[in-house]
Amino acid sequence: MPHLVAPDKVFALLEDGQISATRAFSLLRGDTTVPANTDVHNQSEKAKDSPADERTESASDQQQTPPDVSDFVWPGGDAAAELSRLVGLSEIKVTVKETVALATIQKYRGKVGLCNEQTVLHMVFKGNPGTGKTTVARILAKIFCEADILEQGHLVEVERADLVGEYIGHTAQRTRQKVRDALGGILFVDEAYSLARGGDKDFGKEAIDTLVKAMEDKKDEFVLILAGYNREMDWFLRQNPGLRSRFPLHLKFPDYSTEELVQIAELMLKERQYRLTPDARERLVHLLEASDDSKRSGNARLVRNILERAIRKQALRLASKTAISKDDLMLLTAADLKEKMP
Amino acid sequence: MNKCVIVGGKKAGKTTLLMQIAAGVTGKSQLTLEVSPGRSHSRTESLRVDWRQFDQEPAETREIHKIVLPLRAGHSSQQQMWALYDTPALNDSISTDYRARQAVADVFRLLFSCRAVLHVVDVSRVGQHRGSGGLSEADRGIYWLMSHKDKWSSLRKKIMQADSPKDEGRFAGYRAMFHLFGNNNNGNHNFGASNPSYCVVANKMNLPWARVGKQKLTEELSGTTVLTGPTRRQSTMRRIRDFLFTSSKMVDA
Numbered sequence: 001m002p003h004l005v006a007p008d009k010v011f012a013l014l015e016d017g018q019i020s021a022t023r024a025f026s027l028l029r030g031d032t033t034v035p036a037n038t039d040v041h042n043q044s045e046k047a048k049d050s051p052a053d054e055r056t057e058s059a060s061d062q063q064q065t066p067p068d069v070s071d072f073v074w075p076g077g078d079a080a081a082e083l084s085r086l087v088g089l090s091e092i093k094v095t096v097k098e099t100v101a102l103a104t105i106q107k108y109r110g111k112v113g114l115c116n117e118q119t120v121l122h123m124v125f126k127g128n129p130g131t132g133k134t135t136v137a138r139i140l141a142k143i144f145c146e147a148d149i150l151e152q153g154h155l156v157e158v159e160r161a162d163l164v165g166e167y168i169g170h171t172a173q174r175t176r177q178k179v180r181d182a183l184g185g186i187l188f189v190d191e192a193y194s195l196a197r198g199g200d201k202d203f204g205k206e207a208i209d210t211l212v213k214a215m216e217d218k219k220d221e222f223v224l225i226l227a228g229y230n231r232e233m234d235w236f237l238r239q240n241p242g243l244r245s246r247f248p249l250h251l252k253f254p255d256y257s258t259e260e261l262v263q264i265a266e267l268m269l270k271e272r273q274y275r276l277t278p279d280a281r282e283r284l285v286h287l288l289e290a291s292d293d294s295k296r297s298g299n300a301r302l303v304r305n306i307l308e309r310a311i312r313k314q315a316l317r318l319a320s321k322t323a324i325s326k327d328d329l330m331l332l333t334a335a336d337l338k339e340k341m342p
Numbered sequence: 343m344n345k346c347v348i349v350g351g352k353k354a355g356k357t358t359l360l361m362q363i364a365a366g367v368t369g370k371s372q373l374t375l376e377v378s379p380g381r382s383h384s385r386t387e388s389l390r391v392d393w394r395q396f397d398q399e400p401a402e403t404r405e406i407h408k409i410v411l412p413l414r415a416g417h418s419s420q421q422q423m424w425a426l427y428d429t430p431a432l433n434d435s436i437s438t439d440y441r442a443r444q445a446v447a448d449v450f451r452l453l454f455s456c457r458a459v460l461h462v463v464d465v466s467r468v469g470q471h472r473g474s475g476g477l478s479e480a481d482r483g484i485y486w487l488m489s490h491k492d493k494w495s496s497l498r499k500k501i502m503q504a505d506s507p508k509d510e511g512r513f514a515g516y517r518a519m520f521h522l523f524g525n526n527n528n529g530n531h532n533f534g535a536s537n538p539s540y541c542v543v544a545n546k547m548n549l550p551w552a553r554v555g556k557q558k559l560t561e562e563l564s565g566t567t568v569l570t571g572p573t574r575r576q577s578t579m580r581r582i583r584d585f586l587f588t589s590s591k592m593v594d595a
Contacts, residue, residue: 022478025480
């Protein structure tokens with residue numbers, strides 16, 4: 001039989017710099033001895049071909065043992081690649097992978113007549129602003145679609161104002177409409193805690209009740225994600241004890257570390273064809289470390305704002321020069337990042 | 343939408359081929375490419391091929407470029423949308439740049455997920471090698487992967503048809519994998535469900551030793567369709583278009 005090494009495993013090794021492209025082909029051919037690669041400096045690597053009989057034995061051994069499901073049930077499409085490209089969020093990525101695997105395998109268990117528990121995919125996202133909640137939700141919708149868990153894979157993003165109406169009955173009507181829009185995809189309720197803020201007489205409660213009913217009635221047809229800040233979401237779930245049990249997946253989005261924020265900055269700049277000088281990079285690290293907690297909680301948005309400001313400063317700096325090179329146009333210097341965020 | 347990936351070794355002429363196809367289809371001299379698909383970034387590239395530049399060091403593609411083109415079958419009104427992917431070279435080096443490594447991993451993902459694979463080989467380099475050989479390890483790897491497509495299908499068939507409870511347990515993970523790769527909602531044909539159509543483009547035919555190289559290539563990669571790549575005088579658009587149309591009509595194994 002041809003390769004039984006999961007292609008995903010090979011993709012991961014390539015990304016980690018543990019193997020070259022030619023080695024990847026060897027692995028796919030059935031040579032499963034992956035050399036530990038400690039020196040990643042454009043080094044040449046000579047693939048060691050194991051004897052043919054050894055390869056056959058190794059392949060047949062793998063066929064005999066039940067495969068590790070986590071290696072196989074990950075769709076290899078653009079969305080999965082998009083998720084793996086996000087900086088940090090390692091725990092979130094693992095949870096998403098497990099969820100997709102579980103939903104797929106449960107579906108297969110059902111198909112072969114084994115008892116299968118209904119996989120409930122409704123989730124709560126908790127995290128500070130700019131930690132990637134909406135981005136992950138958008139990618140998740142596409143992944144669920146690639147994995148055939150959701151039909152369309154679109155994301156309907158709503159907030160309190162989109163759900164809560166102005167008179168009795170209006171809220172249920174508006175909420176049901178949003179649920180209908182989200183069928184086949186994900187309904188993402190941002191700052192969901194605001195639905196419970198107005199007290200018992202507020203129409204927000206009606207929106208929650210309608211959502212809970214839709215979660216039960218149309219549980220296979222859409223995924224509901226309630227998102228918000230850590231503390232507020234904890235309060236919200238305490239106010240509605242029935243809600244907590246209806247959301248088996250609680251994903252906590254951690255704040256990015258300084259190194260991760262710098263990586264994000266470099267990615268943002270690369271997309272816009274800018275670069276940081278070494279001094280500017282140091283300056284950025286300093287600015288991020290110096291920002292107090294309240295500003296730091298802006299996370300990726302804080303980085304974006306710093307960069308936007310630096311790009312404006314650079315433009316002003318260059319406008320006063322007489323000759324401008326291509327490098328000048330691309331480089332952001334420490335001077336451009338000099339000022340603290342207001 | 344159908345997908346086609348253009349792969350090959352270093353300086354084989356993959357980008358030039360993409361530019362030729364794009365220019366031939368659109369008649370435009372500039373087009374917007376999606377760089378590193380999946381990210382919101384694009385840039386406009388000139389499609390004009392400057393043949394004089396071939397004496398100089400060609401630029402190195404470090405990211406995946408995607409372009410979507412409408413292709414017509416001959417003079418008929420039948421039209422298909424194709425996403426074409428230009429890719430970085432596959433070789434035995436490991437880049438220190440994480441993004442470049444991601445791009446190489448993405449090339450492998452595309453090899454598994456695309457409907458058609460155009461494998462570009464610099465035949466003048468192949469021809470300069472004495473005796474057999476001249477093909478790089480990566481070229482042989484691509485050929486191996488593509489020529490085992492029938493075995494992928496038979497593995498899939500065997501697993502899907504297993505009916506004993508023991509087999510069910512053994513193959514659950516594989517079934518899930520084939521299901522996922524084989525049934526996405528975009529109408530693409532992925533790993534396991536069917537395998538990509540594959541052809542080799544013998545490139546740089548206007549350079550010395552190219553004819554010898556093409557002959558060696560045809561012998562070494564037996565059973566594979568070998569198309570002649572674009573030259574100064576001759577466009578291969580029609581043959582490539584025919585190949586893509588045939589690929590899109592292939593029935594799943």
